[in-house]
Every structure is written in structure tokens, then in C-alpha cells.
Amino acid sequence: MTVHLDGMASARLADPDTKESTIDVSVNKNNEKHGKDNRYRKVKDEIKQVGSESKFHVTPVSEEEHELNNTVPARPTPELKFDIDDEADTLSNHNSITALLSSKFRDIQKRLKQYGIESPRFRKRLVSRWESMNYDVCENVLYLKDQEKYKSKKWVTLRWLSKWLVMFFIGIGTALLAATIYYVVEKLAHYKFELISHYFDECAKNNCLYQPALLWMGINLVVTIAGASLVTFLQPLAAGSGIPYIKSYLNGIKIPGLLTFRAFVAKTVGVVLSILGGLACGKEGPMAHSGSIIAAGFGRGRINLCNGKTFSFYSVFRNDHEIRDFVAGGAASGVSSAFGAPIGGTLFSLEEAASFWNQDLTWRVFFSSMIACFATNFLISAINGDPTKLTDPGLVRFNAFKFDLKFDLIEIPVFIFMAVIGGLTGALFVVMNYKLTVFRKRYLDKKWIKIVEAGLVAVVSAAVAFGLMVGVNECTDKAPFDSHAVTASVYCSDKSHNSLSTLFLTTPEGCLKALLHDPFEMHGPVSLVAFILVFFLLGVWTYGLSVSSGVFIPCLAIGAAWGRLVGIGVANMMPENPNLQLDVGKFALIGAACQLGGILRTTISLTVIIVECTDDISFGLPIMIVLMISKWVGDFITTGLYDMNVEVMGLPTLPFECPPLCDDLRASDVMNAPLATFKTKEKVANIYRMLKEETFCGFPVIEDDPRSPGKGKLKGLILRNQLLVLLKKKIFCPEGQVPPRNITIKDFRDFYPVYLKVSEIELSEEEMTYVMDLKPYYNPSPYTVEQKFSLPRVFNLFRGLGLRHLIVTDENNVPVGIVTRKDLAKFRVGSKRGLVKIEQLKIQDK
């Protein structure tokens, strides 16, 4: 397969027919020049088409933290014309092998298309408004001056202590939140289901079953609409579990509005309303997001309320570097207090963050998630009666088995079989949800429609549950595992109760616990099959609604249900072994793990989380095995749910390694060119005009070389944000004079993270003629690569150091282009007719 570069260089990727493959990496100088000119014209035209900034206002970004002029899209680059496979577009995959092997699946896709079932191209683009954060420290003169004062014992100590202290408060804050949510949900949900159960039992006798049905649907509708409105109007980023966003943030993407007070309110109040509204969702996933917001708030030392009101306490940590570290702690604390899994939480934060892992930070993150776990334990124990007992380290735990979790070698094949089922059904879940997501993006994009859809799901959830309880009507006289569980008799005799009522008249978590721990006879196969079908479909429908909701618990509940079914099957096949009836909970647990692995493709952190939740390490081994196998099976077909989400949103997350087959691509092939540059002393008018006309976020600063204007040697890199602050603060003067006022790093911090827009800058005619000395402000040592660097090397540098801009120079150290995140994230591996190929995603505005 040959890659055609826009008249620039011909790089051979893989040509199985050519025996004597020669490597042609030399760039024809004439072609290059010619190509560049062409390119320049083409790009300029495209920019004109893109036109005014208003085009980028379509995003659901809150106004309170509107960083729009900070997140202008990268300029479209000349595209490499790869053989993009038009047929195989739906289920592309990051993993080279699974992509390779799933070519069979693509044939099915192709046939589907012949029947008119066409897939859209949502997964083939990156959205241009997503930008990298500034993780790299800008070591300009101001920064060095600021660092001077930390060079005393007092300051080093204070700074160190305050970082630990902030982590402590993040842990405590997250735990307080978790306990509050726990208390409110448990109390209100119990009250709601008691009420419905009461009407059920009354009306079964008096033949007025429409009453509980209407009551149930009515409560669900009102509460869910409230929750959906809150999320939709206050902060749409609070929808869903937030984990794809948090993972992307930790990967290095700036997501304006994600970590604000509004998002916090929408997320936390929203999740309570979602669960009370009877949706098939959990309250655990959102804890990672809530914890991150708490962390960002503590880190910034400022709360932005509505109407532009802010409370500011300290500003010393206000930069992307420090805030990201705190958010790692917050996300870990959130996971830790949700699942009682301090180690899993720490890994959750760290595994996305390859460039940021260091031992000191790891300890701090671990500390904060331990504090969160401990405080949650204390508070929930207090809510449940005795604060000193410390038996509830998280919101959800699987560890109440009435027998020792042991496994025997002969059970392993059964577990593997279950893992395969989990992988297949998980992939089905993802595919169905993907289709739905695309449908929503296309046709349900109005706010009121989103709210109506949420209400509809809530009503249907209640109606279906009601229908099944009345329709299946399996009775049981066994007491449920949880002594507080609400049951309803419906048509059963007084001593027994409807077996589905323990699954439906409770929160999804209660349902999961019932499936894991209830006695063997409690749930018959018919109930379980009905429950699985319904809950699977509801789960697919619920995930992606404009409500705050987690997907962990529904996944686990579906899996636990069919795992229990397998357990019943095994017990019935070997009736001579009564122990197997006891073991039904074990099979439910394995089923839950399989389903979770199949849907989310658990990474190592989720594995640890499940093991910590189970509280029994010996049993961790089968759990790890099934998680791994279900992941493999699922990956064979499609990506995981979170990855699918990230792809649909067009977030430019960087994988850990450069995709294969890119060895022949050079930095010059992927960079943005031509460049907009500044001289070290630049006219204010030039700066203002450039900021207004160009969309770059970083500008190389070059030497003023009179021999070749605009082609001087690289001196440094200055960011759009910095220039805007400098213009706003009027740090310029007539040529030859010294600037009248000084500026410190605190002036920059005051604007963090809400930077200015160009339109907010007002300059007089006279000021336009002044000169700005950029020397104290630009980063004098930006990382650079030469044009001939291969893509993997550029990738490693960019990923390893968490960069935002990487300047490409020629061999004379003159900047010729700039590489940003999207230029690297747009390459993705795919396969075509058995040959591995590289797909190139498009960078679009929406």
C-alpha cells in the first residue's frame, strides 16, 4: 500500500508485491517547495471557509468557563491520501490484531450495508475544539523569578505540606459527598418503593393494579424530568458517568466546563434524581467525576458560582500542571469511595497518565484515596448505626457471601465459557448503544427532546417492571438476603412474595446485591430470563441519556442475573451435589465480572477494583481470568463502551504507543504549516492582527534575521493566552522605551483557567504602533524535532512529556511547522483485506 503525500514525499508503507523494497524517504526539494506553496494556498482557502469564530459556538460548553478563544481549532492540515476503506467504517479498533482478525466481521457489515443499513462516520473524525492542556512548564523569566522565593526551607516545606493537605481535604470532601448521596438515595428510594409496594399489595386484592402502575410511572417521570433538565440546562457535560471525560482529561485534553461548580451540582443532584427516577443506572461512575471537580476546586482555591461571582482563597496552584495532579487524586478518591477500592482508584488515575507517573505523586494520590475510603467507611458505618465498626468502605461491595469464595480447577472451563458469553453480549451492548448514540446525535439534538426521551425511558422502565411482575408472577417464600429489602406479594399468597419484586422494587444496586446473595430458590429461571432481557435493553437505552448516570451497576446486574442462571443450570445438572446450590452466588459474581469486562473492556485498574470489591484475593484469580478473556472476545468485535464514547465525541486521546506502520511518516508530513511566528520584539498591531486572524494557540518566536525575514532561528514559544494577558495589561511601549509597568506570574494566574477573548481587548490607534518585548514571557526552551524525525519518535516525545506544541525545525534550527495533539491522534490502525493499514481521521468542527 502506498501512501500519497500531497506532492511531498513518497513513503512506502507495505508493499507485499515488491520483493526488493527500497526505502524512499528523501524529500525532493523542488517538490517540497512547490508542494508547500500549493499547500499554503489550499490551507488559506480552507481557513477562509472556516471564517468567523461563531462556527465553533455549537458546543455544549458552559458560559461560565468559556475558553473559546483558547480552544480554537487547529488549522486543517493537508491530508495524506491513505486508501481509506469506505466499507469498513463502523467498528474500527485501536488494537492492531483485533482489527486484523475482525475483518470477517467487516464482511457482515458490508452485507448489512447492501440491505440499506448504513453506518455513519462518527468514529472517523476528531473534533477540532478539543485542545491539549499546558502540562509542560513554561520556564520563562517570570517563572524563574517566581521560583526564586521557593528556594528557602520555609517555602519548600510549606509547598510540600500544602500539597498533602489539599489531597487530604480532597479525600475528606469526596467521602462526605459519597456518604450524603448514599444517605439520601437509600432513604428516599426505600420510601418510594415502600409506597409502591403498599399499593401493589392493596390493589392486587381490590383489583385496582392501575393505581401502583400509574403511581410508579408518575414518580419516575417527574423525578427523571427534573434530573434531565438539571443536566441539560446547567451543564450537559455532567451527563452519563463522566468517566470517558475524566479519562480524556487525565490523558491531557482540556475540556472546558468539565470541572466547574455547575457541573458538580448537575452531576451530584442529577445522579440522585436519576436513581430515584427508576433508571437503570448506578451512582458509582459519577463519583469519579464528582471527586475530580472537588479536587479541581480545592486546587484552584476558588469557587465560581453563578453570575460571575467567585470566592478566591489562594492562587499558587493555578496552572494545568498542578491542577491535573490534584484531579488525579480526586478521581482516585471518587473511585475509592464508590467501590471501597483505594488501590484500584489509584491505578485508575495513573493508568491514563503515562507521562505524569512519578512516585511522589503516586503516594499523594494513594493517600487521598485512602483517606476517602476510610472516611467513607466511617460515615456510612455511622449512618448504618455504629461509626466504629468500619465495615462499609465504599458505596457498593460484593463481599457479603455466606460461604467462603473458593474455586476448583474443574470450574475454570465453565468460567471461561461464561467469559466468552460476556464478551459477546458486551460487544452487542456496545454496538447497540453506538447505533443509538449516533441516532441521538443526528435526530435528538434539541434540549427539550433530550428531556422528553429521559422521561420516556423512566416511564417505560416502570411500565415494563410492572408488567413483568404482574405477568411472570413467580412466587417464593424465601426471605431476601437484605432484611430491609422491599417485597410485594401481588398475586402471591400472604406468606410468599413475588420474586421479581425484590429485583425491581429497589435501586439497581439493591438488585445486584439480591442477585449475588439471595438464596438459591428465590429467583426462578423464568424471572431471570425476563429480567435479563429487560434490563439489558433498558441499560442500552439509558446509557447516553442526558442524565447523570453510571453504567457500572447495570452491567454488573445483567451479568449477575445470567451468571445466576448458569449457576442454576449447573446445580440442576448435578443434583447430587447440594453445595452447588450454595455456589449460585459465585456464578453470579463471575457472570457480573464477565459482563463488565465485555462491555467496558476492563483495564488493569478495573480488575483491581472488582477484586477489591469482592474482598477476597484468592478468588481474584478467576475474576482476573474472566475479565481478560471477556476483554479479548469483546475487542475482537468492537471497542469498549468508554472508548466508543470517546470516539463518538471526537476526543483526540493519545494511545500509549504510536500505531504501527507509521515508521515512514516524517514530522514534516504531519506538522501544521505554514507557521505564524513572532519576532522577539514585535509590533502590537502585528500581534493583535495575528491573534484575530489566526487560530493557533502557540506561536514560535524567532530571531529577527534581516537577511531572510520570517525565517530566523527559533528563540522560543509563546502561547495565545500569554499574549492576550500581555495585551490586556498593556505591557508595551513606544519603540526604544522601557515598558512602564511590570507584570508577575500572578497576573497570569488570576485569569486561570478562564482566559480572555481577543474581542475583549481594546487598543487605541497609538497603542497599535507600540512594541512589545516578548523576551521575558516566551518559553525559551521549547522541545523541538527536526523535519526528518519519524512519526513514532515524534509520538514518543509528545506523549512521554505531555506536550501541547512540538515545534518542527529544519536543520538550521528555523521553525517550519508545529505538531499538536490532533496531528498525532488522527492516525489510527485499521485493516483492509488482510493487510494492516493506517486510517487517518478527519479533523472537523463538529
Add this chain to the structure above:
Amino acid sequence: MTVHLDGMASARLADPDTKESTIDVSVNKNNEKHGKDNRYRKVKDEIKQVGSESKFHVTPVSEEEHELNNTVPARPTPELKFDIDDEADTLSNHNSITALLSSKFRDIQKRLKQYGIESPRFRKRLVSRWESMNYDVCENVLYLKDQEKYKSKKWVTLRWLSKWLVMFFIGIGTALLAATIYYVVEKLAHYKFELISHYFDECAKNNCLYQPALLWMGINLVVTIAGASLVTFLQPLAAGSGIPYIKSYLNGIKIPGLLTFRAFVAKTVGVVLSILGGLACGKEGPMAHSGSIIAAGFGRGRINLCNGKTFSFYSVFRNDHEIRDFVAGGAASGVSSAFGAPIGGTLFSLEEAASFWNQDLTWRVFFSSMIACFATNFLISAINGDPTKLTDPGLVRFNAFKFDLKFDLIEIPVFIFMAVIGGLTGALFVVMNYKLTVFRKRYLDKKWIKIVEAGLVAVVSAAVAFGLMVGVNECTDKAPFDSHAVTASVYCSDKSHNSLSTLFLTTPEGCLKALLHDPFEMHGPVSLVAFILVFFLLGVWTYGLSVSSGVFIPCLAIGAAWGRLVGIGVANMMPENPNLQLDVGKFALIGAACQLGGILRTTISLTVIIVECTDDISFGLPIMIVLMISKWVGDFITTGLYDMNVEVMGLPTLPFECPPLCDDLRASDVMNAPLATFKTKEKVANIYRMLKEETFCGFPVIEDDPRSPGKGKLKGLILRNQLLVLLKKKIFCPEGQVPPRNITIKDFRDFYPVYLKVSEIELSEEEMTYVMDLKPYYNPSPYTVEQKFSLPRVFNLFRGLGLRHLIVTDENNVPVGIVTRKDLAKFRVGSKRGLVKIEQLKIQDK
């Protein structure tokens, strides 16, 4: 404090007296030139002093894998004259705060010195022979040609599968080894102690107690001397637990001889002999090293036996990059099969390897450690009777408590108190062992003395144990926890037995288990105090002997003993609560964790390992808390045992972050200059002479610029190894001709990892006049930085990408110097009179 740079630049670090601090980073051109000339002369002189290569032959490197001419020392750099604090030299510390706070301790040190107790300077130097591995891929033309063939479906699949397959075999191999060691040690140790016990009981009646004493001492002496001889003569790197070496290897340091067949034999047979020899050591630590060797063997596809015989299977993974990834899997498998801790093992491998963490590798490492854990479980279960029961996932487990491990809030203060004790005693352990290590390095450096010392320790161990058993003579009638435990009555009545016999007539592991699980009354306070004192001193003495031995189990046993003592105290203080007597095992467990934390300063991976060993996650929280506190307390005083080891060996490990206060240092201040460079077409005579005279391992290749010879623009980087292979294969020709023969990447791999020496190259007079074209072989895109880059930025680049050489250029892209690992590792943080300061370690040959 001002840093004086060798007449080059004056960089202000921290001057509290100067209020208006200005930053002077401009380099005076004249000074620079002058300085360089001076420098050049000085360095040249120093090189002459260093002279012939034979100076570096003093190291304990096995001859079979002698990479000496590959590991020649970096050329000594002109030193920065820091205010090195001559008084405070013993216990310097990586952690800035603890260093700051431990200045009090330094005063004590100072006073000690006044009384003539002077500390040596072992911790103030790096040994020059330790080199970085070549983790960065050399993307030369040969490599790209080689990569071509992997660009088909078949090869990508095969390569991917074979990596997983190798990981599978690594796991299986490690498990087989673990099970074999377990079986041999258990059987032989049981036989040994049965024999001694028999003589004890016989002779107590017949008054011939000298017989068991002599027998015991005799067995210990013979077996230990055998083990010590094996290690000392076969491969001295197999001494100790090997964890400091493995950690350094994973950090990126090449350690010749560490991963060879000889080391494997010395390590595995040695550890069996050490335990049978009655030393206070465990068999768990060495498993990490053994697993790594297995991994390296599988990765290389070659076994080097004695006498230069090798078996070679495949060569495709023979480069530092791939081997290091496999070794990460092997180390993880080793830890996993030692402790039954697959998650902890994975973290153990990954936490040292910040630059190498990626999700695909993580999964593979996790897979291999799961396989190891599972297979170990299967095999040990089989040894113990029933292979399908799967209850022994590792060599040592703490999970046989007869009660549920629960903790109450009021116990936390007791645990914290214990953690403080653990930290203090741990620091004492480290300090004592450090003094001993230094003494050994100074005076016990002959091979036979090392063997004699090991024998002496073995005899003393037996003698002291014998003395205590007879001297203390506490009797108990409780049965020990382990039904197979060997007991002796000595002077006790027939129904009871000597309580110390269950602790001494067993392996250290058996002793640990007894302390954790034995009934409350079994061990009285007197026995325990005696045991603690003796075992602590023996532990200090044993660690560092020239035998294969782990320090994990002795640490845990010491801690468990005093933890048990605390438990007895608490139970006696509150006699009204009989449950506390049951809880004595819980206190023992916490004590063990505290002691381990205090001695080893557990990182997050060790925390997870302990939690996995305990098999009860709810109880993980107090364990994590005490591990953290004991680490803090210990760090306040000195570094951990492994770090101390690394420092004494002068291994240039890179920390995760650049030490603070180095912002003002520039790349030009730390680089090696002047440079030895080659032109793209270089005369063979020049290459040969340069390789012979210079000690560099990497040479920048520059453009042949006739205007300024030797000052051309950078073209690439070529390694010493590559040049040696090229000379050996005679890839050169008379000027103007085409080289007669071709070379592929496989020719380079055939030499891996044992490269050639210059002396092995023979060239005729005519060949010397030939020309070598380096273009196809050098790395055309080495990472570079400009001279003005600050040290933290250089550090991040070097650490983040796992580099070996980082070329420093001037602003015209002309190479002016080269930065290697030791140039960065030599900066360490310290404190002086309350002000943070930077220490600069010396780079020495020994």
C-alpha cells in the same frame, strides 16, 4: 548559595540575603571559549591519568558476558564546585523534605565524628562502569529495512502472538522454579530440624546437649559454605535478594552478568542452601531475580552455558528494548509466585519503569504474573496433596487466621504507635547494615573471607538459637498452629515443649507463620524479647553476606514478634476482654507490616503485595496506614535498605523527577564536552583510533563542513557497539568504491548482548586507509536539546524517553556535548543549615 561554574556561567541558586535577586543566565562568549579551552586541556589530562582500560577490570563481572569495552566509563566532566557539606555525608536522602528535616540528625552525626567515629563516603559517588541500556530504538536504514517485512498481516500477528507466548512461558517457568524450590526446601528443612529435635530430646535426658549443638552448627556451616562458595565464585551478582539490581535494571541501567545462566544457578541453588544453612533469610526476594533471568533467557532465545557454549533458538527479540519488556514480566512473575500477588507483582515491575509504561505491555506483564500465580498455586497444591484445591497461590501467605480480620476505630492509635516504632527500628536496621556494608567493602573484599564470614554467621545463628532454647526454656502445652511443625521438649515435661523451638527449629517462614497464627499462650514475653533481639541482629548481619538470600521474611518475622508482644501487652491491660487474646495474630501482622515498611520503605507495590498476601482487603486499610507512617518515620532518618544498597553500589538510578533547585543549571553545565565526532564518511584508521583512545559509548555523526572542520551540523548518532561490529565485519572499502559486502540487522543481533572489544579487531595497514560510509548505520534522528535548556527539562526528556545519550547542540545545530545518565544521576538533594542545597556525587571507577 552561589554555584561556581568552571569559568562559564554564574547561576544563582538561592541567596536569601540578596533581596532583589537578578537572574544571570547569559553566557559570556569570551569566557565560554576560554573555559572550554581550559576544560579541554584539563579533561585530556584526566583521561591520560585514567589511562588503559585495565583500570576498569576490577568489577565482579562474569567473563561469559563481558561487555567491558561496552561499559567503559564516561569521561570525567569538569566539576561544578558546589558547597559540598563535608560533615553531613552519611545519610543523605533523595527526598527533599526528609532531608531538610533530618538536619538535627546530622548534628548527632557531627558529634559522633568528633569522637572519631567517622563515616566513609560510599554514598557520595557513582561508579563509572554502570551504563544505560539502549532502550531508544535506533531507526537507521537497516532497521527500517528490517521493519518492512513485519508490514504484513502474517508477521504482525506472529510477532504479537509470540510476545504473548513468551510471556506465558515466563510465567510457567517461574512457577516451576518456585514449586521446585518450595518442595526441596520444605522436605530438606523438615528432615534437618527433625534430626536436631530428635537429638535435643534425647540429649536433654542424657545430658549430652553438646551433640545437637554441634550437629546443628555443623550442618549450618557446611551447607552455608557451599552456598557462599557457589555465589562468590560463580556469579557475585547473585548475592542478596537481587531486588536492588532488578530495580536498577528496570530503571534503565545495564548490569552485565545479572541475567545469565550462571547467575540463575547461583541464585536458585544458592537460596536453597542459604535457608538450609540456617541463615536468617527468605526465599521470596530472590524469586524476582530468578524470574527476570528466566525472562531474559526466553526473550533472547539463547542459553549461554559455561565454556562459551551456547544454544540459540531465535534472535528476533535481541535488543535492550524487547528484553527489558520481558524482564518486566519475569520480575512480576517472580514476585507473583513468591507472594501469590499478581497485582503487586505487576506494580513492582511497572513502578520503576515510568518511561516504559504502556497499556499493552501492562496487560502482558499482568498476564505473565497471573499465569505464574496460577501455576504456582496448582503445583504447590499438588505437592500438598490435591492439585485442584488451589489454595496456595504463592510461597508465603499470611491468610490462615482463625478469625475474621476486622479492625475497630479505637485500635488505629495503637497501630500508629506501632508504625512509629517500626519506622525507628527500621531506620536502625538500615544504619547498622550500612555500617556493616561499608566495613565489608573496606576490609572483607577477598573471596575466601566472604565465604568464611558466611560460615561464621551460620554457626553463630545455630549457637545463639541453641543457647536461647536452653537458656530461656519457656515451656508450653499448646499445640503449634502448623500441625507439621517440629518441636523439641528439651527440659520441658513430655506433654509440653520448649516454646522457642517452634520459632528456631524451622525455616524463617515457618517462624513467621508461627508468630502470626500460634495460640496466644504459646509464646511468652521473655521468649519473644530474646527472639526479637537475636533475630534483629542476625538479620542485620546476614543481609549483605555473599549468599543468595531475601530480606523480606526476616523483616516480617522481627515485626511479627514485637507486634505479638504489643498484642500480649494490650490483652493484659484489658483482661476483661477475652477477644483480645484471639487478636494477638492481628497485632503480629500489623507489627510485621510496620517493620517491613520501616526497613524497606515500601512503595505502593509492596503495599499491594502485603495486602494480597493477607488476602483480606478490608484489613488492607490499616496495613496501608501503618506502611505509610512507618515509611515517613524511617525516611525522616535515613533511606530504605534497597536504596541504601543502590547508593553503596554507586548505581546511577534516575529518580522520577529532577531534584529541586536545579532550574538554573543548563544543559551546557552538565554535558560531557569536548566531543568525539565522526563524519558521515570516515576513514577506518580514524574510527579505529577513536574507539581505542576514547571511552565514549556513542558518537555524534556530523556533516563534513570544509569551512569549519569538526564543527559540522549534526547528522546522527552512532554507537560504539555498532562501529565494532562494522569493523569486525569489514564493511568498508577504498574511497569512491561501493562496499563489497552487505550487512543486516541480524548481524548486529548475533552479538547481543556480548559485544566485541577493540582488541578483538584486526585490521591490515591497507584496510586502515579505507573509508566507511556510516550513513546506513547511524541513528539519523537522535533526540537533542539546545545548550540553554534547563536541567529539569533535560531530565524530563532523558527520563521520559529512557535515553542513553542526549546530544546537546548550539543554536546552529552543531553538537557541542553529550548528556548521559550519570550526568543527571549525580545531582542529589541535600540540606545545609536549613537551606536546601544540591549535592553533586563524584563519578569514580570503583
